[in-house]
Amino acid sequence: MKILFCTGGSKRSEEAIRAGIPLAKKLNAETIVFSVGPSFALVDKMLGAEFRRSEVTVDTDRSVRKTILDYAKRGADIVKEAGVTAVAKIALGEVAEEILKEADKGGYGFIVVAAKGKPGDRHLLGSNTRKILAKSTIPVYVV
Numbered sequence: 001m002k003i004l005f006c007t008g009g010s011k012r013s014e015e016a017i018r019a020g021i022p023l024a025k026k027l028n029a030e031t032i033v034f035s036v037g038p039s040f041a042l043v044d045k046m047l048g049a050e051f052r053r054s055e056v057t058v059d060t061d062r063s064v065r066k067t068i069l070d071y072a073k074r075g076a077d078i079v080k081e082a083g084v085t086a087v088a089k090i091a092l093g094e095v096a097e098e099i100l101k102e103a104d105k106g107g108y109g110f111i112v113v114a115a116k117g118k119p120g121d122r123h124l125l126g127s128n129t130r131k132i133l134a135k136s137t138i139p140v141y142v143v
Contacts, residue, residue, distance in 0.1 A: 007075040019143040021084060065090065099128070
């Protein structure tokens with residue numbers, strides 16, 4: 001059994017990871033802590049303009065990769081502190097899409113995700129969580 005813990009670095013993501021640890025222990029599951037950041041193409045699309053690759057954009061890309069890897073490593077550390085082995089993994093792209101791709105290709109039994117990452121959002125579930133719930137073919141544990 002494999003469990004995909006998802007994190008965007010928020011306190012809520014970390015709470016979801018902590019809440020999913022008993023499930024991982026009970027199932028003696030292999031755990032992956034996964035974080036997704038925007039790809040260069042996605043940033044380009046969001047900005048609505050074409051940007052040539054330059055030292056600035058390459059540095060920005062490196063910074064994004066470092067940040068999301070830090071998020072994944074922090075989540076993996078939380079799991080490890082509870083006595084469960086965990087591996088940090090990242091991807092670049094649209095968050096829900098990349099999580100669903102990883103879940104599909106990785107043969108996971110569960111996805112663990114926070115209900116939402118941003119405090120103050122008037123919705124019960126964040127947009128990425130809603131997309132994951134709508135399209136996942138495996139159980140999703142929402143905290």
